[in-house]
Amino acid sequence: MADTHVRTRIAPSPTGVPHIGNTRTALFDYLLAKKYNGEFILRIEDTDQDRLVPGAIDKIYDIQKFLGLVPDEDPVVGGPVGPYIQTQRLDIYQQYVQELVNIGAAYYCFCSEERLEELHKKDQYAKYDRHCRNLSAEEIKTKLDSGAPFVIRAKIPETGFTVWHDLVQGKLSLPNTECDDKVLMKTNGIPTYHLASVIDDHLMNISHVIRGVEWMMSTPVHLFLYESLGWQPPILAHVPLILGPDKSKLSKRHGAKSVLGYAEDGYLPEAINNFLFYLGFSYQDNSALLTLDEMVNVFDEHKIQKQNAIFDIQKLNYLNSQWIKKLDSEEIFNRLKSFIPEEWQKEKDKVISIVNIAKERMYTLCDFVPASDYFFSSPAVDKKVVLEQSAHSEEETKKWFLSACNLIEKTAIFTSENLHQEFADLQKDSGFSPREAFMSLRVAISGRTVTPPLFDCFVILGKEETLKRLKSVFA
């Protein structure tokens, strides 16, 4: 197996937007493929035509693109083993399901849905009772000729165990008696997941199938199909689930969103990738900022955890804030574009200099605008708050402001360092503590008590605007 050419795939169903767990699986697929210089493939599994969600396919592409997990082969760019959409491969499935019937690995089933429902009414956990498993050739022919609707089911062995080595779960052994005779081909002539994925994975030369543990119990069905067709099964890796803070399956209740939702909330793809990477995986101290390429280098498929992992938004926040600090401000500006008003976008240089000083106060991209709006429009300043912060009488505070304005007016070098220097001297003789002196000015120019360093703000506002705001307090 060591010399197997690695090809991985993600196989989303366009019945909704992939959730965060699917996306982590996609990350692992991507990392594994790239680590071994293989291919990462996207195949659309649209065999459930009844539940198609319009636009879902676009979202799938959007997620991959946003995270930089770009497939080497997919329905759009194509590839040597297409088509990559299952409903375009219906004749292929038909051919193989016929073969399965011919060799006795699958059989026609004419049971009505009512009969099946009846079975489940008696026992909610009932398996198919294999009513049609041993129909005679004549019976089948008669039914077929009469045009009776049918499905084709797998003829799973009634005894024994299915054993395989799972890349993350280790040695697994499931009793065949637990397996249902799963439907392979539905009445409408469209295959189920079980049939389609096995055929496609084989035909597309997929070497590793990474999927959620929810597929573990139906693996014997898939392995039975591989064996019946005389195919070598791929390496299987069943990865654990991502749980909500209460250890139950992550759901909308926990604010679970797709990656697109996190993008809207101002999270960077780098941070999301890192977060997903560290969830159920271990590398160094699990807090290093890694690019996709770096993750490829350090990824080890044998280190994927078996336990379910709990989604911890604090860790995501941390990673996101770190990435915001790490990326240069020009880059942050580009990411910020959809988060800031149009008027701001025209003042790129100004926004970038604000980003420079606001960066370390940001957890997400959404934090930027509410924390920086006073740079673009005059804030409402409450004189009472200014006086509160100055802790001096109005008279004295007014005097302090006056001297501050004078200093600014005659300062030739309007830089943060220089202002800091000169204001330090001024403050010493003012009778105001540093806190009183600077906080009162801060409130005067911003209308708030929390801002980046005062003199950085002065510089961004400019001499004129700073003076204007300072003077207007006691005007």
Place this chain on the structure above:
RNA sequence: GGUCCCGUCGUCUAGUGGUCUAGGACAUUUGGUUCUCAUCCAAAAGAUCGUGGGUUCGAUUCCCACCGGGAUCACCA
């Protein structure tokens, strides 16, 4: 209910039959830096390694049972 998987600080995890009085990161708390907040730095607290039995000179590490959590049992994927 049957079957299968999992169980180390709140969270993600490291780790090994004795060096573990169990290490790191995030979160929390405190201190330092400081014009605020934040950053940054330092420190503290936090896990009798799910519980109970074995095996062993010795178990968090091996075995069993139990308990807890999860998955699955569709003409959905």
